[in-house]
Structure formats: structure tokens, C-alpha cells
Amino acid sequence: MPKTLPPAYTVIPPGRPLSGRVSPPGSKSITNRALLLAALAKGTSRLTGALKSKDTVLMAEALRQMGVVVEEPDVQSFLVTSSGSLTSPARPLSLGNAGTATRFLTAAVATINGTVVVDGDEDMRLRPIRPLVEALRSLGIEANAPTGCPPVTILGTGRFGKGRVEIDASLSSQYVSALLMAAPFGEGPIEVALAGHDIGARGYVDLTLAAMRSFGAKVEETLPGTWLVQPTGYTATDFHVEPDASAATYLWGIEALTGGTIDLGVSPDAFTQPDAAAQAVLAQFPHMPAVIDGSQMQDAVPTMAVVAAFNNHPVRFVGIANLRVKETDRIRAVANELNRIRPGLAREDGDDLIVASDPALMQAANRAETSRIETYHDHRIAMSFALAGLRVGNVTILDPACTGKTYPEYWDMLASLGVELVPTS
Ligand SMILES: O=C(O)C1=C[C@@H](OP(=O)(O)O)[C@@H](O)[C@H](O)C1
Ligand SMILES: C=C(OP(=O)(O)O)C(=O)O
Secondary structure, eight states, rough: OOOOOSSSSEEESSOOOEEEOOOBBOOOOHHHHHHHHHHHHHEEEEEOOOOOOOOHHHHHHHHHHOOEEEEEETOEEEEEEEEOOOOOOSSSSEEEOOOHHHHHHHHGGGGGGEEEEHHHTTGGGGSSOOHHHHHHHHOOOOOEETTTOOEEEEEEOOOOOOOOEEEEEESHHHHHHHHHHHGGSSSSOOOEEEEEEESSSSHHHHHHHHHHHTTOOOOEEEEEEEEEOOOOOOOOOOOEEBBOOOHHHHHHHHHHHOOEEEESSSSSGGSSSSGHHHHHHTTTTTTSSSSSEOOGGGGGGGHHHHTTTTTTSSSESSOOOGGSSSSSHHHHHHHHHHHHTTTTSEETTTTEEEEEOGGGGGTTOOOEEEEEEETTTTTHHHHHHHHHTTTTTTEEEEOGGGGGTTTTTHHHHHHHHHOOOEEEE
């Protein structure tokens, strides 16, 4: 049972380096891929090292609604048993603000002979999905999303089409991953090709290809940005999920800001997820680069931006326009909340984020001012701004429970390192 958290936590700066051993939870991205692929494979797949959080629970629940047996033998495992295909759910799939679950299932349910509605919460209903819907239509699948965002209605015939499909992935790489993972159910080989050069973080497509191959798919990148998928379906397998690199960025941030050493049980170069690249940037603190291209490590940008506020010189984050369509507009949210810590600390410049940086904040543990940090239902805003509270006094994080999207144990983790969190109203 998730425990009830207070409406806010005030973080007490520890005044000493934070060190210890912390295992980050399993990767959200990989868990939700593996859950889906196991559900599309005939037989039983055991997933170990998996994340149990709001986003993966929503994915598992949606799969159960479509006839898949998803058991949970322990806190890090799923046992998935499937006939190899999904069946029509009795009611709309309700996927909260889980971008992975929403996008991946929008394509996967098109393999069903029946109508499926894919929906999310009020925040997800603002996150674009039209390019994916258009790509499905070009495969001959009837799909509608009148607002360009969820809900999406897919009127499947059980036929996924074949041939070439082009996809504009400039807003989200998840559209490409979604098409690729459904493509082994084509009536013939399917070629997924990027329309244009832009794609969010390409590393997520590599995660998708690796997971697909583990479940027996045959997929090759035939040209840069073009992938050919054979109509093999999937084979059930046992699959281990690596720790979450985006979650690890908070631990690297703690090391940078407090000067401690945290043993994550995994070295930064052992991750296959794109956000692991943030470690090398955070390790340069207080001399982080003056310009940081966040395009290939997007979910790490809030972490790096909060740490950059304490850097020796300003940092401009570029390549981050997609952050405007994440759980919230993260460029605006990070700028707003940094300015709540100290007016003038950050500003938007087009789609860039400029963090002015103020090394004096490293000594602000006893300041008189207070900052109540809005978190916009966004786990990453809550988790990254908690880092600021390790150096600056009276930082209060509103709605700490929102970290449950990907890291339900986040506050317990901070407490285990010796951080005092004061429940606040
Ligand atoms: O494929 C994935 O698992 C993800 C891709 C990224 O999203 P976009 O592709 O929308 O940038 C990332 O921000 C998200 O947290 C997870
Ligand atoms: C952007 C994120 O999630 P998603 O797109 O999967 O909702 C995230 O976890 O930072």
C-alpha cells in the first residue's frame, strides 16, 4: 500500500556530505517496454528488476483489461502470461499522465479487432499524439484524436498493415517506439521512417530496439532514421530491467551539491538509457559547461538546471523545446521555481533555459526567506527542486506524492541518506 504523504515537505539542509549506498529503482522506460512486449508474446515472461510505480502500474492494469495475466510475485518482478494477442477492453484505457503507456498502447491496440479508447488524465490530454495517429492511419488503421491529444479512439480490424510508414517524431521519440513495437504484427514487413531529421532523444529508440530483439523481433536500421521490422510477432522470455538512469541523476546531483559519494551499485557507463550521459555533466560541478545540449538527455534537464543554479558561472540549456510537452512545460516550470528560490536565477530565451547561477547559494542554509515550490503534478520538478533544499534553507516542496509516477521511494531514499524532511501544510 503506498503510504500517504503530507501536502508538502520542507527539506532541512544537512550541512555535511551525503554518502551511502542507494539502488535506484528499475527503469520506467524499460519496464513499460518489457511489460508490453511480454503481453504481445505467447507464453509466460518473467520481468525482474522492474519498476513498480504509477506509470508501470497503469501499464500493467491496462494490459490486464486486455486479457493479459500480470502477476506480481515480488516488489521488483512481474510475471506476464499472454495468449500472444490483446483482446478488446470493456472500457477506455485510463493511463494517467504516463507518456510511455499512452503512446505505446495507442499503436499496440491497433492489433485488436475492436474499438479501443486510449485516454489519460487532464495533463495527458494536453500532450500531443496526432503524429502517431496519422502514422497509424497511413497504415490503413482507423484512428481519431479530435484534439490532437488523448483521448484516441482506435477502430481496429485486427490488421496492422504493411509497407512504409513515415512519422514526424520531432515532438516525441515515443511515437517511433510505439510504431516499432507494434510492427512485428504487420501483414508483411513494415518500414518505419522518420519524416525529417528531428527526433527527441534517439537513445530511447535504441532501448526499444534492444527490448524488441530480446523478445525475438527482427528489426534493422537500414538507413539512418529508417527501420525495417519483420512480421515475426514476439517470443516470451525472461528479461531483466536495469536501474533507472533518470532516477540516478538525482543521486549524482546529491553528490555534486553535497560533495558526498553515493554507491549506486552500477557504474554510469553500464546504463543503456540516454540520461546516464548527465553524470559526466554533473560531475563537472561547480564548473558545468556554459552551454548544455539537453536534447539527448531530456529528463535529466531539471536535475542539471537545479544543480546549475549553484554553479560558478551561468549555464544555457539548448535543444530542449520538447520539454514544453512533458508532464508540464518544464522550461517554464524550472524557470518559475528557480526564480522562487532567488529572483533572477533563471529565464526563458525562446525555447532555451538560461540559469544565471549563484555560487553564494551554497552558503544559504540559514537564510530567512522561504520558497514554496510548485510541482505542477510533475515528479521531476519535485525531485530536482528537493536537491536545492540540500543547500538552501526553507525550501518546501509541494505535493511530494507526485514522485510516485516513477520513484515512489524518493523521500525514503533522501531520509535514508540522513536528510531531515519536515511535513509542512
Ligand atoms: O521512450 C521513453 O521511454 C521515453 C522517451 C522520452 O520522451 P519523448 O520521446 O516524448 O521525448 C522521455 O522523456 C520519457 O520519459 C521516456
Ligand atoms: C517525460 C517523462 O515521462 P513520460 O513521457 O513517460 O510521461 C518523464 O518521466 O520525465
